[in-house]
Amino acid sequence: MAATLKDVASLAGVSIKTVSNVVNGYDFVKPENRRKVLAALEATGYRPHRGARNLRRGRTGFIALVLPELNIPYFAELTGLIITAAHHHEWGVLIEQTQGTRSQERTALASMGPYLIDGAIVSPQALEAADFAELSPAVPLVLLGEHAVDVPFDHVAIDNVRAARTAVGHLAQIGRRRIAAIGHNPHRGTAALRLTGYREALAEANIPERSELIVTALEYHRRDGAEAMNHLLDLPEPPDAIFCFNDLLALGAMRKAAERGLRIPEDLAIVGFDNTEESTFSIPSLTTIAPNKSAIAQTAVDLLRRRATESFPTQDIQIPFTLEIRESTSTLPTRPV
Incomplete structure (x- = not known):
């Protein structure tokens, strides 16, 4: 059977609370006790239960990513970058493809509940302002791209x-x-x-x-x-x-x-x-x-993370771009914009 916190605490000779503090990365543990707990964790092969830990933190451990088409290379590359950025915050990513249709985009919004996800990053193609009324107010949302819709959510795009x-x-x-x-x-x-x-x-x-x-x-x-x-x-x-x-x-x-x-x-x-x-x-x-796709991904995920703990005005952030000059127009080197 899988090792429990109680098993680790018993082997280390410390309290279950001390083991929990070490597992969750808290600093207020005596160095000697931390060493004992780490040794016991290694010996028992204990692995924390992600779902239970997230419930204690008041989060699900997942965000949603809603995109038009995953077979478009831009969106495929952006998806990988968002997943990487989300993992730094211990988030898994649930991906939904909408084909850019309003009906599928509305269905994706309607399925976003606070007990399923901690937030959503959406690249809309056809949504209208009224459609966002179906989204739970408890779910932070970041919009990507240039689809013009007047709603009070954070927005990340280029000019x-x-x-x-x-x-x-x-x-x-x-x-x-x-x-x-x-x-x-x-x-x-x-x-x-x-x-x-x-x-x-x-x-x-x-x-x-x-x-x-x-x-x-x-x-x-x-x-x-x-x-x-x-x-x-x-x-x-x-x-x-x-x-x-x-x-x-x-x-x-x-x-x-x-x-x-x-x-x-x-x-x-x-x-x-x-x-x-x-x-x-x-x-x-x-x-x-x-x-700058890396900046788009990182900015969107960071906005979701901040929304979980802070209250601040809606952000409309423009990400920089460059013109990459290659052989289809000339052989000049790339120049920044």
Whole structure:
């Protein structure tokens, strides 16, 4: 049978309370008693019961992470970083995938009870303000991303307008004039912000906006980028540069451009968004906007941890980004934004 606190205390010759203090990391234990307890813990192979310990602390030991699609590399990479950050606070992570639909996002919110989780990190795509009424007020919540919803919860994101403006400005700086955009989608808040940045960059460079160069993408997968590229290359005047609203769109576009005999970046320069690992190893490597994903993950988890013990005004935190310049636009070194 598994060893108990009583077994450890008996072997160490101390009280059960002393053993509990050592197991829970409290400092007010005499060094001699601590040594005895540690030796007894090793000898008995005692392992604390996580569930019971969390109940005594008034916590469940888990947080929820609600994301649209785990097969999107950005979200997959962010999930790993959030899990790592949560483990530092002795939290497990329960993951829910919603496909970005309002119905599934509402279901995820409704299932979040204070007896199940200590808090939630949510990247919404379709939720409306009224939907958050279904969330228990006892559950701290941090929102990720750019979906515009007016609710009193902490929010962590990057400045998408400025990031898109930086990406398109780079294409203008290297002499491109027919700059297309792949990723317009009226149902994605992120898309609206990145389209705004695209338009602002064109205006700053005195490049006229051409509606035929703005291509809608219902999804943000490689195949959508490839289909959009086919459409652009069939135009009477194809683009000489493309800003894609995520890396997968850019990778699909690059593949189709290569199949049709274009050289990148000589004939066509391409910029992505997200700086996923695949963008570094593609041929050519992909110039991309790089959000600080580690900072996004750490900030979101830290906000949840603070909410468990503190009362403070709602935080709206912008995380920095960089433009990673690679072979799809030039061979210049990376420069900070």
